[in-house]
Amino acid sequence: MHGLKQKQTAKTHYRQVGEQLASERLATMEEQLSKFRKVLEDFAFRHKEDIKKDPIFRKHFHEMCASIGVDPLASNKGMWSELLGFGDFYYELGVQAVEACMAERPLNGGLMEIEELVVRVNKRRGHKVDAVSKDDVVQAIRKLGKLGSGFKLLNIGTRTVVQSVPGELNRDHNQVLSQAESQGGWVRGVDLEKSLGFTPDRVQQALQALLNEGQAWVDDGHEDGERRYWFPYLS
Amino acid sequence: MSNLVLEELVLSTSNRPRLLKSEIELCWIQRTDLEFGDSGGKEEKWKDGSIAVTSHRLLWLKPEGGTGSGGEGGEVSRNSSLPLSALKDYKGVNSFFKKTPRFFLKVWRSDSGKVASAAEAKAASSGKALLELDTLSLAFRGASGSYDTFEKNLKLALAREEWRKEQMTKEMTVGESYESVRGRGGGPTTQVGASAAGIGGIMRKQREDNLKADKSIDVAFKDLSALMDKAREMVGLSSKLKEALQENTRKADDTDKEDKGIEKFLLSLGITSPVTKSTAGSMFHQQLAQQLADFLTAPLKKSHGAIALVDVYCIFNRARGIELVSPEDLIEAANLFPRMGINMHLREFESGTLAIQSSEHSDEALYEKLQGMTRGPGGNIVGIGPDDVAAGLDIPFILAREYLFMAEGNQMLCRDDGPDGLRFYDNFFKEVQL
Numbered sequence: 001m002h003g004l005k006q007k008q009t010a011k012t013h014y015r016q017v018g019e020q021l022a023s024e025r026l027a028t029m030e031e032q033l034s035k036f037r038k039v040l041e042d043f044a045f046r047h048k049e050d051i052k053k054d055p056i057f058r059k060h061f062h063e064m065c066a067s068i069g070v071d072p073l074a075s076n077k078g079m080w081s082e083l084l085g086f087g088d089f090y091y092e093l094g095v096q097a098v099e100a101c102m103a104e105r106p107l108n109g110g111l112m113e114i115e116e117l118v119v120r121v122n123k124r125r126g127h128k129v130d131a132v133s134k135d136d137v138v139q140a141i142r143k144l145g146k147l148g149s150g151f152k153l154l155n156i157g158t159r160t161v162v163q164s165v166p167g168e169l170n171r172d173h174n175q176v177l178s179q180a181e182s183q184g185g186w187v188r189g190v191d192l193e194k195s196l197g198f199t200p201d202r203v204q205q206a207l208q209a210l211l212n213e214g215q216a217w218v219d220d221g222h223e224d225g226e227r228r229y230w231f232p233y234l235s
Numbered sequence: 236m237s238n239l240v241l242e243e244l245v246l247s248t249s250n251r252p253r254l255l256k257s258e259i260e261l262c263w264i265q266r267t268d269l270e271f272g273d274s275g276g277k278e279e280k281w282k283d284g285s286i287a288v289t290s291h292r293l294l295w296l297k298p299e300g301g302t303g304s305g306g307e308g309g310e311v312s313r314n315s316s317l318p319l320s321a322l323k324d325y326k327g328v329n330s331f332f333k334k335t336p337r338f339f340l341k342v343w344r345s346d347s348g349k350v351a352s353a354a355e356a357k358a359a360s361s362g363k364a365l366l367e368l369d370t371l372s373l374a375f376r377g378a379s380g381s382y383d384t385f386e387k388n389l390k391l392a393l394a395r396e397e398w399r400k401e402q403m404t405k406e407m408t409v410g411e412s413y414e415s416v417r418g419r420g421g422g423p424t425t426q427v428g429a430s431a432a433g434i435g436g437i438m439r440k441q442r443e444d445n446l447k448a449d450k451s452i453d454v455a456f457k458d459l460s461a462l463m464d465k466a467r468e469m470v471g472l473s474s475k476l477k478e479a480l481q482e483n484t485r486k487a488d489d490t491d492k493e494d495k496g497i498e499k500f501l502l503s504l505g506i507t508s509p510v511t512k513s514t515a516g517s518m519f520h521q522q523l524a525q526q527l528a529d530f531l532t533a534p535l536k537k538s539h540g541a542i543a544l545v546d547v548y549c550i551f552n553r554a555r556g557i558e559l560v561s562p563e564d565l566i567e568a569a570n571l572f573p574r575m576g577i578n579m580h581l582r583e584f585e586s587g588t589l590a591i592q593s594s595e596h597s598d599e600a601l602y603e604k605l606q607g608m609t610r611g612p613g614g615n616i617v618g619i620g621p622d623d624v625a626a627g628l629d630i631p632f633i634l635a636r637e638y639l640f641m642a643e644g645n646q647m648l649c650r651d652d653g654p655d656g657l658r659f660y661d662n663f664f665k666e667v668q669l
Binding site: 014017021024025026028029030032033035036039040042043044047048050051052054055056057058059060061062063064065066067068069072073088091092094095098099102143144146147148149150151164165166167168169170171173174177209210213214215232233234 | 257259260261290391392395397434437438441445448449452456459462463466467469470472473474476477479480505507508511514538541542543544545546548549550552553556557558559561562563565566583584586587588589590620621622625626631632633634636637654655656657
């Protein structure tokens with residue numbers, strides 16, 4: 001009886017030690033990871049050109065960045081200006097801006113306020129480099145203009161919104177139309193927000209595009225005060 | 236004596252060499268001849284190909300269009316590769332008085348001519364196996380810097396011995412302890428049946444390991460050359476850290492989900508050997524186009540056959556890591572697709588949007604589909620609108636509308652602006668002969 005109890009106590013003791021061991025290990029690993037991230041960011045930032053010169057080392061460096069989650073393309077404006085002009089800084093920032101937009105697309109359909117984009121881009125760039133300003137991001141988006149007009153800034157009221165999905169590749173309109181069809185040829189903005197889970201911006205953008213294309217007619221005469229969009233060939 | 240038989244070099248659908256898993260291209264040199272045998276190229280000669288030094292092999296591409304054959308035998312050259320591990324020795328001759336700089340490679344081969352494997356070559360060079368040595372000569376007839384570029388990169392590849400390291404990675408010392416963390420961390424109670432002294436031992440060992448890993452990070456990141464020396468080790472440590480922590484977060488709740496998403500994004504799309512200006516030289520845009528085409532095959536399928544060029548710029552550059560491609564180079568590469576027989580093309584829409592499309596969406600294929608839609612089941616005439624096209628072809632509405640206008644502009648369809656909105660019909664007039 002006594003032996004059994006002793007065994008029980010010992011078991012509890014072992015478990016506590018084991019848990020302590022595991023949590024201690026986890027803490028050290030997290031510490032090492034953040035240390036690793038810091039030095040890696042530092043190297044990506046200071047030695048970019050040297051790293052590029054040696055393709056084999058470049059591969060190893062890239063692997064480290066990928067594992068640790070360091071953006072190998074984060075540099076400061078000042079570094080480039082001395083050597084190569086601002087070109088590459090804005091091109092890198094362009095990659096980061098597009099990536100931030102792509103990550104959010106499932107949620108916002110490719111529309112994001114510029115201020116929010118700046119916050120997300122800075123988060124991606126890590127802590128080693130200077131934060132970029134709204135002007136920098138705007139400049140980077142302008143530089144992407146060479147790649148077609150699909151990625152652009154829209155002015156909605158007093159706000160500036162980045163549109164990252166060009167109309168030709170946007171399937172929101174298809175969804176709006178099928179919603180209208182199921183209701184007998186018309187739809188209200190609020191219906192779309194509810195049924196499709198779109199943000200108000202996204203709804204307005206889709207409806208406006210369909211108006212511009214001459215697909216929809218506006219009906220403001222309803223007693224609930226909600227504008228209706230009619231699609232004649234669907235009714 | 237039979238000739239040296241090089242290994243076959245397999246090409247991708249865009250005709251880019253398929254590389255080994257972690258192989259990196261170091262340089263490409265055009266206008267190079269391969270000469271087999273010791274007799275100064277009289278036995279067999281493959282002419283005017285491109286040669287690459289990679290971290291693992293030499294690659295030879297026969298000239299485009301031609302066979303690159305030469306010599307009396309009239310043998311036809313093949314796209315080939317030679318593992319650097321089979322190289323015993325090399326000698327370069329670049330004298331002021333000789334017109335063509337050459338490299339003479341001594342290659343381990345079997346009796347039948349097959350190039351030796353890494354293990355065979357190792358055994359042979361230490362006298363443990365009997366292999367034959369053959370000579371392969373490279374003659375550089377292209378740009379004046381070819382010889383120096385080749386020599387520099389061959390030396391680099393031979394010094395790094397990347398092929399050998401792959402076999403060694405399992406013998407890692409740093410980060411070794413994380414394996415055991417994962418083994419035990421999951422169920423703390425199950426493994427702790429040892430004596431108290433054992434536990435003390437484990438704890439001590441763990442702290443020592445941590446200290447060791449800490450120290451090795453410090454040493455490796457002291458400066459750039461230190462990091463270059465320790466690069467392999469650090470890659471191992473970084474991936475082990477990540478694995479161990481991922482295991483842990485999988486159990487814990489998913490905070491900071493978004494940041495994990497980035498990592499995944501970066502990882503899943505990696506291009507190991509990005510085509511660069513310094514490795515590809517004058518073949519840069521051509522090779523870039525091939526790499527881009529190979530890379531886009533999967534994403535294009537996922538996105539219904541069209542991706543905005545801006546998105547391509549982002550994902551392609553992310554996959555390339557530190558080697559950023561400028562928008563100008565990207566456009567130039569994409570413009571080469573049709574000429575290179577790649578089944579993708581760059582399309583500019585009315586609105587100015589640029590996108591890469593797969594060639595199933597070429598104009599001709601498109602018109603055919605649209606005309607097919609203007610015929611009902613019984614062959615009767617039907618009017619189609621953008622909504623029908625969007626649904627029928629499973630494409631975005633605005634794109635459907637643009638396609639209809641394009642087809643109208645090319646006299647394939649004609650419009651009827653009636654009470655049902657804008658409808659399009661097959662244009663019979665195009666077949667009327669006047």
